[in-house]
Amino acid sequence: MPQETITLEVFRYRPEEDKQSTFQNYDVPYHEHWVVLDAINWIKDNVDGTLSYRWSCRMGVCGSCGMMINGEPKLTCAVFLKDYFPKVIRVEPLVNFPVERDLVIDMDGFMEKLKSVKPWIIRDDTDQMDQEYLQTPSQLAAYKDFSMCINCMLCYSACPVLDGDPEFIGPAALALAHRYNLDSRDKGNEQRQDIMGAEEGVWGCAFVGECTEVCPKNVNPAGAIQQAKIASTKAWYRSVLLPWGKR
Amino acid sequence: MRQMSEALQHDIVIVGGGGAGLRAAIAVAQLDPNLSLAVVSKVYPMRSHTVAAEGGAAAVIKDNDSFEAHCYDTISGSDWLADQDAVELFVDEAPRELIQMEHWGCPWNREPDGRVSVRPFGGMTIERTWFASDKTGFHMLHTLFQTLLQYDAVKRYDEWFATKLLIEDGRCQGVVAIEMRTGQIRCIKAKAVILSTGGAGRIFPFTTNGAIKTGDGTALAYKAGVPLKDMEFVQYHPTGLPGTGILITEAARGEGGVLLNKHGERYLKDYDLGEPLEVDDPKHPQKRTMELGPRDRLCQAFMKEHEKGNTIESPFGDVVHLDIRHIGEKKINKLLPFVRELAKNYAGIDPVHEPIPVRPVVHYMMGGIHTDIDTATPMPGLYAVGECACISINGANRLGSNSLTKLLVFGKRAGVAAAKYVRSCGKFDDSSLESQTASEQARIAAIFNRTSGNERIAAVRGDMHHAMESGAGIYRHDATLATTCEKLAMVRKRLGNIQLDDRSNCFNTELTTMLELENMVDIAEAVAHSARQRTESRGSHQRTDFPERDDQKFLKHSMAYRTEDGTPRVEYLDVVITKWPPAKRVYGEKPIESGA
Ligand SMILES: Cc1cc2nc3c(=O)[nH]c(=O)nc-3n(C[C@H](O)[C@H](O)[C@H](O)COP(=O)(O)OP(=O)(O)OC[C@H]3O[C@@H](n4cnc5c(N)ncnc54)[C@H](O)[C@@H]3O)c2cc1C
Ligand code: SF4
Ligand code: FES
Numbered sequence: 001m002p003q004e005t006i007t008l009e010v011f012r013y014r015p016e017e018d019k020q021s022t023f024q025n026y027d028v029p030y031h032e033h034w035v036v037l038d039a040i041n042w043i044k045d046n047v048d049g050t051l052s053y054r055w056s057c058r059m060g061v062c063g064s065c066g067m068m069i070n071g072e073p074k075l076t077c078a079v080f081l082k083d084y085f086p087k088v089i090r091v092e093p094l095v096n097f098p099v100e101r102d103l104v105i106d107m108d109g110f111m112e113k114l115k116s117v118k119p120w121i122i123r124d125d126t127d128q129m130d131q132e133y134l135q136t137p138s139q140l141a142a143y144k145d146f147s148m149c150i151n152c153m154l155c156y157s158a159c160p161v162l163d164g165d166p167e168f169i170g171p172a173a174l175a176l177a178h179r180y181n182l183d184s185r186d187k188g189n190e191q192r193q194d195i196m197g198a199e200e201g202v203w204g205c206a207f208v209g210e211c212t213e214v215c216p217k218n219v220n221p222a223g224a225i226q227q228a229k230i231a232s233t234k235a236w237y238r239s240v241l242l243p244w245g246k247r
Numbered sequence: 248m249r250q251m252s253e254a255l256q257h258d259i260v261i262v263g264g265g266g267a268g269l270r271a272a273i274a275v276a277q278l279d280p281n282l283s284l285a286v287v288s289k290v291y292p293m294r295s296h297t298v299a300a301e302g303g304a305a306a307v308i309k310d311n312d313s314f315e316a317h318c319y320d321t322i323s324g325s326d327w328l329a330d331q332d333a334v335e336l337f338v339d340e341a342p343r344e345l346i347q348m349e350h351w352g353c354p355w356n357r358e359p360d361g362r363v364s365v366r367p368f369g370g371m372t373i374e375r376t377w378f379a380s381d382k383t384g385f386h387m388l389h390t391l392f393q394t395l396l397q398y399d400a401v402k403r404y405d406e407w408f409a410t411k412l413l414i415e416d417g418r419c420q421g422v423v424a425i426e427m428r429t430g431q432i433r434c435i436k437a438k439a440v441i442l443s444t445g446g447a448g449r450i451f452p453f454t455t456n457g458a459i460k461t462g463d464g465t466a467l468a469y470k471a472g473v474p475l476k477d478m479e480f481v482q483y484h485p486t487g488l489p490g491t492g493i494l495i496t497e498a499a500r501g502e503g504g505v506l507l508n509k510h511g512e513r514y515l516k517d518y519d520l521g522e523p524l525e526v527d528d529p530k531h532p533q534k535r536t537m538e539l540g541p542r543d544r545l546c547q548a549f550m551k552e553h554e555k556g557n558t559i560e561s562p563f564g565d566v567v568h569l570d571i572r573h574i575g576e577k578k579i580n581k582l583l584p585f586v587r588e589l590a591k592n593y594a595g596i597d598p599v600h601e602p603i604p605v606r607p608v609v610h611y612m613m614g615g616i617h618t619d620i621d622t623a624t625p626m627p628g629l630y631a632v633g634e635c636a637c638i639s640i641n642g643a644n645r646l647g648s649n650s651l652t653k654l655l656v657f658g659k660r661a662g663v664a665a666a667k668y669v670r671s672c673g674k675f676d677d678s679s680l681e682s683q684t685a686s687e688q689a690r691i692a693a694i695f696n697r698t699s700g701n702e703r704i705a706a707v708r709g710d711m712h713h714a715m716e717s718g719a720g721i722y723r724h725d726a727t728l729a730t731t732c733e734k735l736a737m738v739r740k741r742l743g744n745i746q747l748d749d750r751s752n753c754f755n756t757e758l759t760t761m762l763e764l765e766n767m768v769d770i771a772e773a774v775a776h777s778a779r780q781r782t783e784s785r786g787s788h789q790r791t792d793f794p795e796r797d798d799q800k801f802l803k804h805s806m807a808y809r810t811e812d813g814t815p816r817v818e819y820l821d822v823v824i825t826k827w828p829p830a831k832r833v834y835g836e837k838p839i840e841s842g843a
Contacts, residue, residue: 014751014753015753016751016752016753017751033490044756044757045703045704045705046703046705048748049703049704049747049748049749049757050748050749050751050757052749052753052754052755052756053756054290054294055458056290056294056296056457056458056459057294057296057298057299057457057458058457058458058491058493059299059457059491059493059494059589059593060588060589060592061298061299061382061385061585062290062293062294062295062296062298062299062457063293063294063298064290064291064294078592100428100753100754101751101753101754102754104754107291107405111291111405114393114396115396118396118397119393119396120351120352120393120394120396120397121350121351121352121394127347127350129343129346129347129350130346131346132346132349132350132355132362132363133349133350134360134361134362135357135361136357136359136360136361137356137357137358137359139357139361140354140356140357143354144354147354147386147389148382149389150293150298150385151291151293151389176393180352183352185350185352186352
């Protein structure tokens, strides 16, 4: 039997050569066990070395390989050709980001947003290195899901708010901020409040929930933002009503 | 190619943003915020392959554990090739480093009283592996990266690809790197350089290693005249998924998983690894026994079972079964959720209901850039740490969960050592760094612009893979290694016939893949030649023509120096023995009392 094939319709854009983006079709051997990334690698290796994209772990944990697959943000190492075969698969860079080239998006904005929420443990005591801080399994469970984010940016592509307002800090970074706020070892709540409570913070979210839908790691950023809104409201009341009291 | 001559300048440049590089960076930032520090990484740091580590990180923390026991396990696990001064330092420092990770927010699993949990791991007498379910490396890497973000002074060069070390006046004084977004090739001057570029599993076709693990930093040091130590020792992991090579962590066995051959037998009982206990026996799994034996011995057992015809055929090569069903859905979801996810997605089976097909897979490089216990290489100003470096605590076989800890212990040490060095190193001649950069630009431009040659990267890389797999795998022989060396020499020649499709400067991954391939060929040759010259069997290096360990001749590290034509000259260096004289490795029974 001749080798079956599947067609990938791939977004192309090289800033030095191309005035505007185009699509290029590639016929790729069809294997049931192949993920979309395998097909893209096959193109790169065998027919067109000029196609640029990011990947590394091919096991859904490094977060590099996110792309739009038939209009939906996906990790290409975690979606299979068989789920699309025999139809054409359209491969595009993640939306809501500038494109550097082909399937490579510009991550600068996210890296700044991530930093802005202070995603690290904040305490005012100095580290005592003789013992761990105690944290019970239920204290761990309180934030664990929100710590599972691989920064794959699928939720940024799904977010309708980011589509109109690129300044919005966005689901993943807000979920991470919330993760630290919920961590029993952390005392940085107040320091994160300014940015969390700002317009481009949790209040920017229109609670559409698309982010949680597309998240491949079940982080539930929409839930994090919702919880953070409630916490932020409480913090606001405390700051208005009890400026002298314990905040 | 875009040329750009203006040099960038820092006190310390760290090449590599994985666990080791980030730990080193935090150490420098904390020690002296006035030092100008840069982290160069070919991927965004949180994409580094530390992210894929699953099982955990070892350190003595529980009352039933001891310094001696962790040392003894590591040294016997190494088949006595580890340097014992380095092991002692490592074991002593390990608990503080994992506590530090805890203080930085790593979500370690916990006991009901709030203390961290530990789990058993292969080759360890006592459970001492800290874990964050089965995504330990992911959590450690993100914790380190996010912690580093608070140090504003640290300059990151994300997606910059280092191509060369700058050496002048007998010292390492910086690197040349390609800014991938623009294609510019830049000179980054530094008083000290720390290499933390990770392993090189991608020299083999079937590996748990991600695409970025191509041994770049190792090759850069090697080309600059620094010896590579113990390169013949390549760790296979006994439980990779067929086809993809995706890892099923040893923690699956630490939590009680068992290995079965095609007759449903726990075949490890036939390989000097002790007697199996029933899976519902409260003492199962027994430490240093059966499924919790060391990786080298488990992979060798697989090969023997395969010879006997006891393995199971699969479309992607023979497999055995890793059975974790008896652990139960609840515990699997709590302790091994990623194993379940990976097995479902990539093997199409749910391990709650079916055994997981697995086969040995290339996993870890014990060998690497030669350093002392302060992570200093013989080249002044050049430090190396993490999987790219060989200190050596791993010797001929690394114990699972020692590597993540090693990144931290020695990462910090590298940062401290480099900071100390730059404060006292004074001034030296750096007049040629820019001209060296210009010649590196010309070298890369020549590859980029080559219009002759009919080879593709993938074909040449495929032949390198085949050469390594067919001759330098789990069992080796002079004849197979000789063939491998010959084939690699041919592969090297063909590098010059590769013509690239891509003539764009912006994010040209074909060019970087080409440079990675060049690096890998260097590493592959170092592995094959070092293996050929070690005419004994020790740990992961098994020679069918020399089946015994030979302490008389080979209680020594191999040291590969690159020669003009790319092949290595191999010399030897004595192993450091402190308290544990070489003895037989015993598994499956109580080990010889430690400290003997
Ligand atoms: C699947 C898997 C599971 C594992 N599980 C465990 C475990 O449970 N416990 C354990 O102890 N060990 C485990 N290990 C081993 C351990 O994870 C690795 O040895 C360790 O993470 C390596 O860390 P590193 O910092 O040295 O390198 P990496 O994390 O690989 O980082 C290398 C860095 O160098 C950069 N780099 C490389 N080349 C260049 C270049 N040319 N220019 C610029 N930058 C460059 C990369 O961008 C990256 O940032 C596992 C390994 C694998 C593959
Ligand atoms: S929250 Fe989920 S979708 Fe968003 S970046 Fe993190 S892992 Fe990806
Ligand atoms: S390649 Fe790492 S997440 Fe897909």
